[in-house]
Amino acid sequence: MEKEAYLDLYYQMVLIRRVEEVASQLYQQGKIGGFLHLYIGQEAVSTGLISARKPQDRVITAYRDHGVAINCGIPAKEVLAELLGKATGVSKGKGGSMHMADVSKNFWGGHAVVGAHLPIASGLALGDLYQGNDTVTICMFGDGASNIGYFHEALNLSKVWNLPVLWVCENNQYGMGTAVERASAVSEIRQKALGYDIPNSRVDGMDLIAVREAALDTIQKIRQGEGPYLVEAVTYRYRGHSMGDPERYRKAEEVKKWEENDPIGIYMRFLIAHKIAVESELDEIEARVETEVEEAVQFAESSPEPAPQALFEHVYVEG
Amino acid sequence: MARITMREAISQALWEEMETDPNVFILGEEVGVWGGTYAVTKGFYDHFGPERVRDTPISEAAIVGAAIGAALTGLRPVAELMTINFAFSAMDHIVNEAAKFHYMFGGQFVLPLVIRTVGGGGRQLGATHSQTPDAVFAHFPGLKVVAPGTPADAKGLLKSAIRSNDPILFIEHATLYQARDEVPEEEYTTPIGKAAVHRPGDDVTIVTYSKMLEISTKAADKLAQEGIQAEIIDLRSLRPLDMEPALNSFKKTNRAVIVEEGWRSYGVGSEVAARLYEEAFDYIDAPIRRVAQKEVPLPYNRTLEQMALPQVEDVIKAVKEVLHG
Ligand SMILES: Cc1ncc(C[n+]2csc(CCOP(=O)(O)OP(=O)(O)O)c2C)c(N)n1
Numbered sequence: 020m021e022k023e024a025y026l027d028l029y030y031q032m033v034l035i036r037r038v039e040e041v042a043s044q045l046y047q048q049g050k051i052g053g054f055l056h057l058y059i060g061q062e063a064v065s066t067g068l069i070s071a072r073k074p075q076d077r078v079i080t081a082y083r084d085h086g087v088a089i090n091c092g093i094p095a096k097e098v099l100a101e102l103l104g105k106a107t108g109v110s111k112g113k114g115g116s117m118h119m120a121d122v123s124k125n126f127w128g129g130h131a132v133v134g135a136h137l138p139i140a141s142g143l144a145l146g147d148l149y150q151g152n153d154t155v156t157i158c159m160f161g162d163g164a165s166n167i168g169y170f171h172e173a174l175n176l177s178k179v180w181n182l183p184v185l186w187v188c189e190n191n192q193y194g195m196g197t198a199v200e201r202a203s204a205v206s207e208i209r210q211k212a213l214g215y216d217i218p219n220s221r222v223d224g225m226d227l228i229a230v231r232e233a234a235l236d237t238i239q240k241i242r243q244g245e246g247p248y249l250v251e252a253v254t255y256r257y258r259g260h261s262m263g264d265p266e267r268y269r270k271a272e273e274v275k276k277w278e279e280n281d282p283i284g285i286y287m288r289f290l291i292a293h294k295i296a297v298e299s300e301l302d303e304i305e306a307r308v309e310t311e312v313e314e315a316v317q318f319a320e321s322s323p324e325p326a327p328q329a330l331f332e333h334v335y336v337e338g
Numbered sequence: 339m340a341r342i343t344m345r346e347a348i349s350q351a352l353w354e355e356m357e358t359d360p361n362v363f364i365l366g367e368e369v370g371v372w373g374g375t376y377a378v379t380k381g382f383y384d385h386f387g388p389e390r391v392r393d394t395p396i397s398e399a400a401i402v403g404a405a406i407g408a409a410l411t412g413l414r415p416v417a418e419l420m421t422i423n424f425a426f427s428a429m430d431h432i433v434n435e436a437a438k439f440h441y442m443f444g445g446q447f448v449l450p451l452v453i454r455t456v457g458g459g460g461r462q463l464g465a466t467h468s469q470t471p472d473a474v475f476a477h478f479p480g481l482k483v484v485a486p487g488t489p490a491d492a493k494g495l496l497k498s499a500i501r502s503n504d505p506i507l508f509i510e511h512a513t514l515y516q517a518r519d520e521v522p523e524e525e526y527t528t529p530i531g532k533a534a535v536h537r538p539g540d541d542v543t544i545v546t547y548s549k550m551l552e553i554s555t556k557a558a559d560k561l562a563q564e565g566i567q568a569e570i571i572d573l574r575s576l577r578p579l580d581m582e583p584a585l586n587s588f589k590k591t592n593r594a595v596i597v598e599e600g601w602r603s604y605g606v607g608s609e610v611a612a613r614l615y616e617e618a619f620d621y622i623d624a625p626i627r628r629v630a631q632k633e634v635p636l637p638y639n640r641t642l643e644q645m646a647l648p649q650v651e652d653v654i655k656a657v658k659e660v661l662h663g
């Protein structure tokens with residue numbers, strides 16, 4: 020990778036972090052409604068993963084999707100505008116936090132029913148296989164999602180039909196307030212792939228480089244026709260499940276311990292240790308992000324509300 | 339009488355039934371350690387323990403399926419589905435197993451099963467998380483569907499549901515948990531399958547239930563200021579559907595508006611209107627009006643979402659239409 024590319028990944032992680040912090044403030048000011056699931060702590064997973072895709076590769080994820088959207092190239096201002104329900108939002112203000120998508124960026128959503136998008140990922144991959152496209156589908160989901168039937172049906176199908184899909188479990192230790200050990204028969208989610216004879220591995224999801232290398236390697240294999248693969252990225256969400264989570268299920272010390280392992284800090288130290296960047300360059304990126312997010316908030320706040328007739332648009336393609 | 343919230347009323351019903359019957363237990367996502375996503379089972383885990391307040395994996399089909407199985411052995415499970423939108427992930431077990439077993443096996447299978455869930459829009463949760471598909475579930479014989487609109491009814495109906503030997507879907511409304519009203523302090527139950535006159539009036543009949551009871555009451559208050567007395571019928575149960583109070587009211591007022599939060603097509607209003615036409619045709623003085631959700635998946639944007647949901651003004655307008663043509 021060129022220096023620029025390394026720095027761009029730093030920029031993306033910092034941008035996600037800042038967008039999420041600002042979103043949290045906007046929520047507290049009552050400007051964002053509904054649920055708001057922040058990606059803070061997990062930035063290295065989607066940033067590393069999506070850095071390994073080719074433009075034709077598809078990405079699909081769950082409702083914790085703001086970071087993924089940004090990694091797919093959706094401008095921060097369109098993410099924030101969506102959170103404010105504006106017409107300029109990536110889903111035109113109709114989807115909200117949990118339902119963002121931009122087909123032009125090969126980002127296929129933003130899906131809020133746990134696990135329901137996994138069979139759909141199999142279908143995206145089927146479509147590409149059928150049409151002979153040189154495309155891999157990257158499907159992200161949580162540890163909790165591996166306990167619903169959809170996961171198992173989708174994995175089985177992907178193997179039976181040798182579909183070009185990369186399954187990526189973001190194991191952030193909890194599904195809402197339920198720790199993995201309390202909900203899953205196996206503590207390593209990747210073990211579930213064994214039952215479907217899907218090759219699998221586990222990576223440190225706080226380490227962008229580790230995620231990226233795993234993704235590069237597996238995406239290439241899938242592209243060569245080797246069929247599905249499952250990567251489990253071990254990570255942690257620093258904030259509550261959604262806003263207003265009383266967090267009775269974990270201790271502050273546990274959160275603190277993981278915060279010491281901050282993915283942005285790890286990557287920053289990597290860049291400096293490998294002499295890819297000096298601190299002042301990283302400071303510059305942070306300053307750039309600060310301005311960009313300020314402008315994005317301004318854009319979102321000054322954007323128009325959807326027109327009333329938007330309520331009836333898009334129910335059907337043909338009226 | 340004590341003035342308590344809907345949340346407290348439901349919580350009390352569960353607590354009291356668990357205290358009196360050791361066969362009653364709760365299973366569902368985040369019902370234990372978290373204390374319930376809507377805080378209904380707060381304190382239950384510490385008091386009743388993990389055996390009776392069972393946190394489940396995110397596995398709706400297994401939650402309802404296991405509840406059915408446990409009910410068949412004589413237990414009285416109260417399965418919680420975090421929201422009714424996730425009931426679709428357990429649809430087969432709700433409508434194709436629970437609703438069928440007693441009949442299909444010639445009366446041998448008995449399912450004392452309650453599925454508690456939460457429906458409704460108005461919280462900007464977007465299309466997948468804001469639905470009111472009550473009528474869908476009410477379509478299936480063999481399943482009972484209950485949807486209270488007041489704290490007192492919620493408590494009494496839930497107690498009846500837990501003691502009943504039939505599978506019951508108990509639908510709470512996400513924006514009613516804070517609603518506060520009087521609830522008897524003594525032990526009581528409210529019968530399933532019985533509608534009630536919620537507010538007497540002579541000029542027009544409003545048939546409604548759940549959240550729309552609140553909206554209809556606000557509309558009735560405003561109409562009263564103009565000298566229009568609306569009689570409000572609260573269905574309380576969608577199946578079995580008790581039409582008697584609505585029919586009696588309609589025979590008196592000769593005009594009816596049906597208010598529901600779900601979509602109009604094939605909805606609760608369709609059923610109630612058909613029954614009024616079938617059973618009280620001679621009493622009709624004006625076409626029956628239905629107030630319902632606009633036929634779109636609910637959008638996130640607050641203004642659009644409110645446009646799509648039935649409002650007080652919509653009810654007032656419909657009432658004036660049936661009164662003045
Ligand atoms: C079918 C279904 N059941 C329940 C929910 C409610 N719910 C939303 S997120 C969530 C936890 C998911 O945990 P996980 O898959 O680990 O993802 P994370 O939130 O940790 O990113 C639950 C139970 C839902 N959206 N869909």
Ligand SMILES: [Mg+2]
Nearest residue numbers: 161162193194
């Ligand atoms: Mg998780």
